Amino acid sequence: MKYSYYPGCSLHTTAKEFDMSTKVVMTELGIELKELHDWSCCGGSVAAGVSHDVGMAMAARNVALAQKENLDLLASCSGCYNKSARALKALDTEAEKERITAILSEMGISVSDCNIRVRNVVDVLANDLDISPHIKKPLTGLKVACYYGCLLTRPADITGWDSPVFPMSMDKLAQACGAEVVDFRSKTKCCGGPILVSKQEVAFELTKKLLDEAKSLGADCIVLACPLCSTNLELRQPDIEKNYNVSYNLPILYITEIIGLALGIKPGKLGLNKHIVSPKTVLNKLGF
Amino acid sequence: MAVKNKKFLFGLKVDRQLDGDKMNREFLDKVIAEGGEGAAIAACMQCGTCSGGCTNIDLMDMSPRTLVLMVQRGEWEKVLKSNALWLCTSCYICTSRCPRGVRPADVIEAVKAIGIRQGVENDSTKFNQIFVELVEKRGILFEPELMQKYGGLQAMLAQAKLGIQLTLKGKMSPLPAKIKDPKKFSEALEKVGKQ
Ligand code: SF4
Ligand code: SF4
Numbered sequence: 201m202k203y204s205y206y207p208g209c210s211l212h213t214t215a216k217e218f219d220m221s222t223k224v225v226m227t228e229l230g231i232e233l234k235e236l237h238d239w240s241c242c243g244g245s246v247a248a249g250v251s252h253d254v255g256m257a258m259a260a261r262n263v264a265l266a267q268k269e270n271l272d273l274l275a276s277c278s279g280c281y282n283k284s285a286r287a288l289k290a291l292d293t294e295a296e297k298e299r300i301t302a303i304l305s306e307m308g309i310s311v312s313d314c315n316i317r318v319r320n321v322v323d324v325l326a327n328d329l330d331i332s333p334h335i336k337k338p339l340t341g342l343k344v345a346c347y348y349g350c351l352l353t354r355p356a357d358i359t360g361w362d363s364p365v366f367p368m369s370m371d372k373l374a375q376a377c378g379a380e381v382v383d384f385r386s387k388t389k390c391c392g393g394p395i396l397v398s399k400q401e402v403a404f405e406l407t408k409k410l411l412d413e414a415k416s417l418g419a420d421c422i423v424l425a426c427p428l429c430s431t432n433l434e435l436r437q438p439d440i441e442k443n444y445n446v447s448y449n450l451p452i453l454y455i456t457e458i459i460g461l462a463l464g465i466k467p468g469k470l471g472l473n474k475h476i477v478s479p480k481t482v483l484n485k486l487g488f
Numbered sequence: 489m490a491v492k493n494k495k496f497l498f499g500l501k502v503d504r505q506l507d508g509d510k511m512n513r514e515f516l517d518k519v520i521a522e523g524g525e526g527a528a529i530a531a532c533m534q535c536g537t538c539s540g541g542c543t544n545i546d547l548m549d550m551s552p553r554t555l556v557l558m559v560q561r562g563e564w565e566k567v568l569k570s571n572a573l574w575l576c577t578s579c580y581i582c583t584s585r586c587p588r589g590v591r592p593a594d595v596i597e598a599v600k601a602i603g604i605r606q607g608v609e610n611d612s613t614k615f616n617q618i619f620v621e622l623v624e625k626r627g628i629l630f631e632p633e634l635m636q637k638y639g640g641l642q643a644m645l646a647q648a649k650l651g652i653q654l655t656l657k658g659k660m661s662p663l664p665a666k667i668k669d670p671k672k673f674s675e676a677l678e679k680v681g682k683q
Contacts, residue, residue, distance in 0.1 A: 249604075251620075402575065
């Protein structure tokens with residue numbers, strides 16, 4: 201299987217470990233990724249709130265580029281995935297297609313009729329593959345809280361491969377890796393990502409609730425698939441600790457990182473040395 | 489007041505769900521015209537399921553349920569003044585739970601865009617606009633520039649420690665990335681924004 205791989209702005213910067221681990225894990229599982237040539241930002245969660253058409257055109261540009269390659273578009277970042285899938289759906293709607301196509305053609309990009317799908321790495325790993333036979337180093341004894349957040353599985357008519365309110369894909373993947381999964385009730389509550397800058401205290405409050413629950417469940421780490429969630433949960437963890445005078449020290453790992461460890465891939469190759477909140481406790485527990 | 493134009497479909501009222509007399513299509517149509525999928529507003533039966541699951545309902549002065557009702561009634565001023573627009577995180581819980589297929593998150597998104605064009609200004613509109621401008625400029629976002637344009641030197645200093653850590657880990661480049669032909673890209677998008 202071969203995909204057009206869309207890293208988005210974060211996977212080349214703050215979420216480098218997500219990029220590294222996605223690539224090695226997919227290669228290990230026999231899936232070929234070809235980085236989408238000349239990709240651009242999907243517009244995130246805010247562009248459509250400034251202008252619907254601008255937001256759609258930003259995301260649709262990447263879909264059109266993948267059509268040209270005649271390959272399904274694969275994104276690791278939940279946000280990039282969601283916005284691209286939404287743009288694909290819009291391109292399938294008469295009224296919207298016309299407007300979007302007009303903007304893209306001004307950019308010199310044409311929309312073709314080639315039918316491609318937009319996929320997320322979690323969907324592919326959980327639903328297209330069976331990772332169990334590849335597990336070389338089971339994550340025995342590791343307690344993880346799987347956090348899905350908002351855009352990975354919502355709304356269901358754009359995503360559709362797992363429950364929008366109580367998904368299980370990552371839980372099952374973590375279990376297949378031999379980890380113990382805690383019953384994380386807040387797994388689809390929002391971390392406040394899109395309002396992190398403009399309403400910081402509110403976003404901190406939302407993120408704190410997630411950290412509190414994961415901690416109270418005795419999780420060794422939170423596992424997720426979104427760089428924006430990770431910004432809140434990991435990069436802002438020290439700020440939140442300071443603001444509320446608490447201490448978490450809770451590693452935040454991408455799902456592809458823990459799968460990679462279970463596949464027997466070296467932590468360095470997965471980018472585990474790139475975290476701001478050190479995953480040392482996790483690695484120690486696993487005997488690395 | 490006489491109730492005119494009731495619409496029935498196999499005995500099920502598909503429009504004017506709650507207080508039909510007060511419905512004002514003008515605003516509803518504006519939201520629909522923005523595009524996207526906020527088109528099922530008229531089907532809202534005011535059950536409150538959306539508000540029940542909303543991420544930030546505690547802090548909102550107008551719940552997603554009320555917001556949909558106010559759009560139905562054409563209470564545009566109230567809608568635009570509401571902090572709900574800017575506390576909404578586009579998390580789609582409301583949309584996933586609505587039993588009537590109304591998409592409050594998409595309605596809110598459309599209202600925001602119309603509001604910005606009508607001149608609403610606050611921290612959130614400022615951030616969202618700078619974000620879009622910067623993406624339009626190069627096709628790829630450069631986060632340090634976003635922070636600097638939004639919060640000035642102070643924001644940069646507040647984030648300096650994290651910035652250094654990220655740079656040392658090879659997770660932040662001092663130079664922005666860009667697409668091949670950013671000029672064409674930005675010209676096409678700027679044109680849309682001005683319409
Ligand atoms: S859940 Fe749907 S029908 Fe119920 S109040 Fe909200 S928008 Fe209206
Ligand atoms: S999308 Fe907005 S209104 Fe809907 S549940 Fe999330 S925060 Fe609330």
